[in-house]
Amino acid sequence: MIEVVDICKRFGGIAAIDHVSLSILPGEVHGLIGPNGSGKTTMLNMLSGYYELTSGAIRHDGVDISRLPVQHRARIGVARTFQKPRLMPTLSVLDNVVLGAWPHSTSGFLATALGLPKVNKEDREFRAYAAELIHGIGLGSVMHRRANLLDHAEQRFLEIARGLAMRPRFILLDEPAGGLTGNEIEHLSDVIHTLRDAGIGVLLVEHHTDLVFRICDRVTTLNTGKMIKHGTPDEVRADPEVIRVYLGA
Numbered sequence: 604m605i606e607v608v609d610i611c612k613r614f615g616g617i618a619a620i621d622h623v624s625l626s627i628l629p630g631e632v633h634g635l636i637g638p639n640g641s642g643k644t645t646m647l648n649m650l651s652g653y654y655e656l657t658s659g660a661i662r663h664d665g666v667d668i669s670r671l672p673v674q675h676r677a678r679i680g681v682a683r684t685f686q687k688p689r690l691m692p693t694l695s696v697l698d699n700v701v702l703g704a705w706p707h708s709t710s711g712f713l714a715t716a717l718g719l720p721k722v723n724k725e726d727r728e729f730r731a732y733a734a735e736l737i738h739g740i741g742l743g744s745v746m747h748r749r750a751n752l753l754d755h756a757e758q759r760f761l762e763i764a765r766g767l768a769m770r771p772r773f774i775l776l777d778e779p780a781g782g783l784t785g786n787e788i789e790h791l792s793d794v795i796h797t798l799r800d801a802g803i804g805v806l807l808v809e810h811h812t813d814l815v816f817r818i819c820d821r822v823t824t825l826n827t828g829k830m831i832k833h834g835t836p837d838e839v840r841a842d843p844e845v846i847r848v849y850l851g852a
């Protein structure tokens with residue numbers, strides 16, 4: 604379980620996150636919603652190690668990981684995607700996903716540079732697993748295409764596949780439905796269900812509230828850095844403050 608305990612993040616005079624606590628459980632989809640600028644991406648950046656906390660703690664199975672750098676969080680099983688996909692544009696879909704598996708590599712740089720047999724074996728295993736993921740997420744037909752030649756939806760699904768390549772226990776998705784068509788959102792919904800069924804804990808930051816209320820087990824709502832409501836989708840959807848600051852806007 605990931606526990607966020609009373610965390611704050613200040614940028615100069617702005618409290619981007621102001622004493623927020625939440626948890627992400629294995630096999631559960633936790634939605635994080637709120638108006639623009641309410642602190643959702645800042646929360647993801649702290650969970651994944653891109654921002655230091657101003658105060659509070661983040662624990663992973665009871666161990667404080669607040670100060671662990673990005674690569675270490677990836678190694679303990681916390682993956683993320685970005686609002687704007689951050690892919691290696693000239694590499695193929697397959698190579699982008701293989702790169703996602705590298706936090707788990709046991710080969711050092713020198714062994715890799717020298718092409719030692721154990722590196723080649725590891726590379727073959729990563730490639731086989733990456734190819735399975737690519738087929739599973741529906742990108743099999745573009746496996747060898749360069750990432751910059753993919754359409755928007757394909758890039759979004761590739762980001763998720765790359766995150767899954769490191770066999771995460773938790774995945775943080777930053778607005779994965781942004782710019783997707785209705786059919787593509789349905790596919791995304793199926794993918795997220797599959798992740799949950801596989802026991803992965805999902806934190807879903809998303810403005811498509813129909814999707815959030817349909818697939819999340821629990822939802823947290825932020826406004827100006829503060830948590831204003833946490834509960835089941837039905838509880839959150841009916842909350843007058845959530846309607847006032849976000850849903851009714």
Ligand SMILES: Nc1ncnc2c1ncn2[C@@H]1O[C@H](COP(=O)(O)OP(=O)(O)OP(=O)(O)O)[C@@H](O)[C@H]1O
Pocket residue numbers: 614617618619637638639640641642643644645646
């Ligand atoms: N690196 C930064 N430096 C200064 N201020 C920042 C930084 N990152 C975020 N902020 C500020 O923190 C607040 C929260 O921003 P954040 O991007 O987390 O909101 P959000 O809920 O993800 O918004 P959106 O829905 O538009 O993506 C905003 O006031 C933003 O301007």
